[in-house]
Structure formats: C-alpha cells, structure tokens
Amino acid sequence: xxxxxxxxxxxxxxxxxxxxxxxxxxxxxxxxxxxxxxxxxxxxxxxxxxxxxxxxxxxxxxxxxxxxxxxxxxxxxxxxxxxxxxxxxxxxxxxxxxxxxxxxxxxxxxxxxxxxxxxxxxxxxxxxxxxxxxxxxxxxxxxxxxxxxxxxxxxxxxxxxxxxxxxx
Amino acid sequence: xxxxxxxxxxxxxxxxxxxxxxxxxxxxxxxxxxxxxxxxxxxxxxxxxxxxxxxxxxxxxxxxxxxxxxxxxxxxxxxxxxxxxxxxxxxxxxxxx
Numbered sequence: 633x634x635x636x637x638x639x640x641x642x643x644x645x646x647x648x649x650x651x652x653x654x655x656x657x658x659x660x661x662x663x664x665x666x667x668x669x670x671x672x673x674x675x676x677x678x679x680x681x682x683x684x685x686x687x688x689x690x691x692x693x694x695x696x697x698x699x700x701x702x703x704x705x706x707x708x709x710x711x712x713x714x715x716x717x718x719x720x721x722x723x724x725x726x727x728x729x730x731x732x733x734x735x736x737x738x739x740x741x742x743x744x745x746x747x748x749x750x751x752x753x754x755x756x757x758x759x760x761x762x763x764x765x766x767x768x769x770x771x772x773x774x775x776x777x778x779x780x781x782x783x784x785x786x787x788x789x790x791x792x793x794x795x796x797x798x799x800x
Numbered sequence: 801x802x803x804x805x806x807x808x809x810x811x812x813x814x815x816x817x818x819x820x821x822x823x824x825x826x827x828x829x830x831x832x833x834x835x836x837x838x839x840x841x842x843x844x845x846x847x848x849x850x851x852x853x854x855x856x857x858x859x860x861x862x863x864x865x866x867x868x869x870x871x872x873x874x875x876x877x878x879x880x881x882x883x884x885x886x887x888x889x890x891x892x893x894x895x896x897x
Contacts, residue, residue: 681896685892688895690812690891690894691892711817714811714817717812718814718815721814723894729805729806729809729812729894731806732806742813746814746815746819
C-alpha cells in the first residue's frame, strides 16, 4: 500500500467538539496513480474539500494514513509537512488566492521563490510562463486590475511553474 | 491582520514559519521607520524654535537616532500578536472560498 503515489487509507476527520462535532470523512480509502487525471465529485458537504486538504498535506486525519509519493505524511512534524507542500505539491486554487499587493509576474515568481529561494532567473521564468499563457501585456498588473479569467491564468502559471505532482 | 488569508496561502504553498514571521516583522519595521521619519520631520524644525526660546537646550545629532530606536522596538513588540496569528493560521483555509 505505501507504494501508491497518492492516497488515503482509513482516513477519518472530524471538525468541532462534543455536540457540535461534524464528521467530514469516515474511514475513507482512496488511491490515485501517477499520470492519471482524477475528479472528485459529490454533493455539498460530502467531504471533497476535506479529502483534498488531506491529500494536499494541509490537514492531518484524526485516524488513518495519508500517502504522498508512497510516504505516510501524517506522522511528520509541521515543518516536515511544510517541506512536503513546498517540494512535492502544486495548487491551483478555485478562488485564485493571488497576493493583492504583488504584480502578476511577482505572484508567479513568488511561487518559484517558495519552492527554492536560491533558484536563479526566477523573474525570467515567471515572465516566460506568463507570456506562454498569453499575459505578456499584464505582467505588471496587480490582481485587482485583472479579469477573473486572467487571474485564473496567473494562478495556473503559479501552479505549473512549480512543476510538481500531485497537482490540485 | 486583514491579510490573514494571504498568510494561509503562503503556508499552503510551503512558506516556512521563519519566512512568514520575517514578512510580518519586516512590515512592522517599515511602518516604524516611516513613522520615525515623519516624527523627525516634525521634531527637527521645532528644535530650532525651542532653542530660540530656551538657549541652553542641547540636542546632539545622535539623540535623533536614539529616538528612532525605541519606536522600532515598539513596532517590533507590537507585531508579536500579528506574527502569532500569521504563524497559527491554518493553511487548510485555502480551499474554502
């Protein structure tokens, strides 16, 4: 089982305490293989976001195990989990989550910087990516000057630029 | 801490605690430095006026620098609560709209 690229085994997650406790996931096991595109579908409140948070190393399960590249990550310290997110995972957020005080190119370059602070040519790489996504005239625009579609493309650049899988 | 969501995003993308703390502290120090400059701009002209009224007033140049230090220290101390909030924010918030 630990050889699986990505997955959860027997994962349970609850939020809240006592009477207010809500069980978001109950003993869920699901694995995803490398090179596959997987969709998680379900009604509102069925635990999709909680499952993605587990797989993205953003949340630890109350019970069960989370595997990323075959490694059980829920036993890691917070600092080690941060390193896993930094090195092994890419995100493209539905709500974009761009930094409002930074330009489009700085937003993308920040993704590179967080991955590797010593990486040379971050701005050039960010510029190349944005140009490939058709945003050559928006490099120095801040998020509030971009349309939702353009924000989505900047967010995609941030995610693709990190060149890591799994990709959420 | 109106930017708490941005700190959650930074942490989700793999920013270390030290990186996040450094950003908050840097912002506090920049605010402190700008405030000190504005304060000095107000104080320096008034020194001349004070001297015209009370001739024995002595204000060496280094006293102005010494005045800046407590303001920077106070801004750093005041940022501790913000640093704590930024460090404890759950990165899992990023998936909630």
